[in-house]
Structures are given as C-alpha cells and as structure tokens.
Amino acid sequence: MDRERAAVLDSSHHPPEAFTRVADSKDRTPATIVDVQGLSKIYPKKKASGEGGIWSKLGLRRSGPVEQFVAVDAIRFSIQAGEIFGLLGPNGAGKTTTIRMLCTLLEPTSGKATVNGYDIQRQPNLVRQNLGAVLTGERSIYWKLTGRENLQYFAALYHIPPALAKPRINELLERLDLAARADEYVERYSTGMKQRIAIAKALLANPPVLLLDEPTTGLDPQSARNLRELILEIKREGRTILLTTHYMEEADQLCDRIGIVDTGKIIALDTPARLKASIQQLDVIQAEVENVSPALVDELKRLQGAERLLARDNNSDGSCTISIHTLDSRALLPTVIDLIGTHAGRVRHLQVAQPTLEDVFITLTGKQLRD
Ligand SMILES: Nc1ncnc2c1ncn2[C@@H]1O[C@H](COP(=O)(O)OP(=O)(O)OP(=O)(O)O)[C@@H](O)[C@H]1O
Numbered sequence: 001m002d003r004e005r006a007a008v009l010d011s012s013h014h015p016p017e018a019f020t021r022v023a024d025s026k027d028r029t030p031a032t033i034v035d036v037q038g039l040s041k042i043y044p045k046k047k048a049s050g051e052g053g054i055w056s057k058l059g060l061r062r063s064g065p066v067e068q069f070v071a072v073d074a075i076r077f078s079i080q081a082g083e084i085f086g087l088l089g090p091n092g093a094g095k096t097t098t099i100r101m102l103c104t105l106l107e108p109t110s111g112k113a114t115v116n117g118y119d120i121q122r123q124p125n126l127v128r129q130n131l132g133a134v135l136t137g138e139r140s141i142y143w144k145l146t147g148r149e150n151l152q153y154f155a156a157l158y159h160i161p162p163a164l165a166k167p168r169i170n171e172l173l174e175r176l177d178l179a180a181r182a183d184e185y186v187e188r189y190s191t192g193m194k195q196r197i198a199i200a201k202a203l204l205a206n207p208p209v210l211l212l213d214e215p216t217t218g219l220d221p222q223s224a225r226n227l228r229e230l231i232l233e234i235k236r237e238g239r240t241i242l243l244t245t246h247y248m249e250e251a252d253q254l255c256d257r258i259g260i261v262d263t264g265k266i267i268a269l270d271t272p273a274r275l276k277a278s279i280q281q282l283d284v285i286q287a288e289v290e291n292v293s294p295a296l297v298d299e300l301k302r303l304q305g306a307e308r309l310l311a312r313d314n315n316s317d318g319s320c321t322i323s324i325h326t327l328d329s330r331a332l333l334p335t336v337i338d339l340i341g342t343h344a345g346r347v348r349h350l351q352v353a354q355p356t357l358e359d360v361f362i363t364l365t366g367k368q369l370r371d
Pocket residue numbers: 043044069071089090091092093094095096097098246
C-alpha cells in the first residue's frame with residue numbers, strides 16, 4: 001500500500017475519549033466482535049497467450065483469456081470478544097487476503113463481515129476506528145523518524161489530543177519495551193523492535209480489536225517468545241485478537257480457537273485441544289534417522305498399519321525426521337525398527353508422540369504445513 005493511501009486510512013481513526021480501558025465498551029460490546037459470513041476474494045488471473053508471454057505482460061500483445069483465481073473461498077467464522085482467534089495455514093492459503101478484507105484495505109468479491117457490529121463494506125470508517133492492524137509486507141512505520149516521532153505523527157493523524165497523546169505514547173513505549181530506544185531512528189531498530197513499534201502504532205487509538213498478520217515471522221526465537229507473551233498481555237487487557245500464522249506451536253500456545261485454512265477454505269475450526277482430540281486415536285511414531293534412502297521411505301510408506309508418512313530432512317546434521325501416523329504404534333514399532341536396520345539407516349532418536357496441530361493439518365489435507 002502506498003504511503004498516501006495509508007495516511008488516508010489512518011486519518012479516518014477517531015480516538016476514544018479515554019485510554020485507560022479498551023475502547024467502545026460503554027453500552028454495546030457484542031459477544032461476537034468479528035463476524036465473517038461467506039467472505040470471498042476472487043482475483044482475475046491473466047493468462048499469457050501460448051507463445052510470447054512477456055509481450056502480453058508488457059502490453060505489446062493481446063493477452064489470453066482471463067481466468068479466475070479464488071484466493072478466499074466463502075469463509076465463515078465469528079470471534080467472541082476477548083478471544084485470540086488464529087488462522088493457521090500454509091503459504092498462499094488466503095490468510096493475509098482475509099485480514100486485508102477485514103481491515104477494509106481490500107474489497108471482498110462477495111460475502112459479508114462485521115467488526116464490533118460495523119459492516120466492512122458499508123461502514124469502513126467505523127470499522128477502521130475499531131481495529132488496529134499490523135500487516136506483513138507493508139511498511140506502515142517511517143524508518144526516517146524515531147520511534148517516538150512515529151507515534152506522535154500517527155497520534156496527530158488520529159486526532160488524539162496532545163494532552164492524551166503524550167502519556168499514551170510513553171505508556172506504549174514502556175509497555176512494548178521501547179522506552180530506552182524511543183529517540184533513535186526506526187531504521188536502526190532490530191526486526192523485533194520494528195514489529196513492536198508497529199504494534200504500538202496499532203494500539204495508539206486504543207481499538208478493541210487487533211489484527212496481527214504473521215506477527216512473529218522473521219523474529220529470532222527469543223524475540224518471538226517475548227512477542228507471544230506481549231500478545232497474551234494485550235488479550236488480558238480485554239482486547240480481541242485475530243492473528244495469522246503458519247507456526248502450529250504458536251497457534252497452539254496463543255489461540256483460544258483456530259481456523260485451519262487451506263486453499264482459501266476453513267477446513268476445521270475449534271479449540272487447539274479439540275482439534276488435537278479429533279485425531280487422538282492416532283499415534284505418531286517419530287524417528288530421527290541417519291542415512292535414509294528413498295527405498296527405506298518407500299517401504300515404510302507401504303507398511304500395513306502406516307496411515308501416513310512424512311519424511312523431513314534436518315539439513316543441519318544430515319539426519320531425517322520420519323513421522324508415521326498409525327492407529328497401533330505398538331504393533332508397528334518393531335517392524336519400523338527392523339526396516340530401518342535392513343536399509344542401513346541409523347536411529348538417533350525414536351518416540352511415540354501425541355498428535356500435534358500439524359498432524360491434524362496433515363490428516364485433513366494430506367500435506368505438511370511447512371515445506
Ligand atoms: N493481488 C493479487 N492478485 C492475484 N492473486 C493474488 C493477489 N494477492 C494474493 N494473491 C493470491 O492469493 C492467494 C492467497 O494469498 P495470501 O497472501 O492471502 O496467502 P497467505 O495465506 O497470507 O500466505 P502466506 O503464508 O504466504 O502469507 C495466493 O495464491 C496469492 O498468490
């Protein structure tokens with residue numbers, strides 16, 4: 001999104017009177033704070049004609065037929081006030097597209113959604129006043145300003161009176177652990193700090209709903225852990241959070257409920273515990289094996305009682321993690337160990353584990369969440 005557009009969108013915020021509590025909870029806090037009903041986004045997919053594809057793209061030759069690509073396919077979910085709701089799915093599943101439609105940055109092709117009771121298409125300004133968003137791939141913070149100057153700039157844009165803005169900015173800088181570096185240029189911030197200043201900006205107008213697109217992607221493990229802790233704190237203030245992630249551990253740890261998304265559709269929606277319980281009868285044999293040959297993987301796949309098999313290389317040490325879904329690990333385990341030995345594989349670690357959210361995803365889609 002270009003800066004002007006961002007500014008126009010930002011300037012439509014009107015701050016609530018007080019900042020000490022979550023906004024807009026006076027007389028009407030609906031139990032359902034985000035309601036998505038059959039929302040779809042269809043992109044025209046221009047197909048270049050058989051030969052000379054680049055000439056068409058450059059506008060020098062007529063392009064081929066326009067195909068349609070369904071990025072988000074009639075999804076529906078509702079989020080209760082105070083919940084952390086996660087959209088979990090692989091690359092290209094439609095998570096960002098969904099978030100962008102809810103922020104009113106992208107027009108839905110069809111369907112309907114409300115945020116705090118306001119319709120995203122008919123009342124976009126009111127929707128924007130009720131949510132703060134941190135999107136991936138969009139630089140909403142000015143790197144040539146300091147952290148504090150950014151917040152001052154956006155506070156002015158949101159028409160927050162200076163007397164309220166100053167303590168609010170100090171409070172946010174403190175809370176987001178940026179106070180000591182508040183007067184440095186944002187371009188000198190680490191990735192984690194840039195993410196935190198973007199969250200501070202999103203919280204500036206005290207919105208009841210926060211949308212976070214892949215909040216921890218690109219952060220080191222320690223910063224990611226701190227940010228997850230912060231997200232839980234923001235929830236404890238009474239805010240509702242919609243986040244997207246392709247980290248199942250993150251979804252498991254943070255979310256009250258999760259919608260698993262694949263190719264634009266929500267294919268399962270429940271609490272992490274219930275999603276895992278839905279495949280609880282399944283055991284997962286996990287073996288870390290050195291010297292894995294394609295023939296070994298093939299034979300393991302064909303074993304009677306092996307429902308599904310996944311093999312993932314651990315590039316750092318040359319070993320391979322093999323996960324086998326089975327209904328009866330006790331019966332299968334000796335055969336698995338024998339086969340690995342026959343193919344000159346060396347077992348470094350072996351365990352029978354409970355299914356994770358990734359196993360739920362694999363069971364539902366037949367593919368892995370991460371490549
Ligand atoms: N402007 C666009 N025009 C055409 N197709 C688009 C456009 N924006 C996104 N898409 C396509 O829509 C699909 C969904 O994209 P989206 O960015 O919502 O996925 P995502 O779940 O956020 O993935 P990721 O985990 O990689 O961020 C993708 O296949 C993407 O290529």
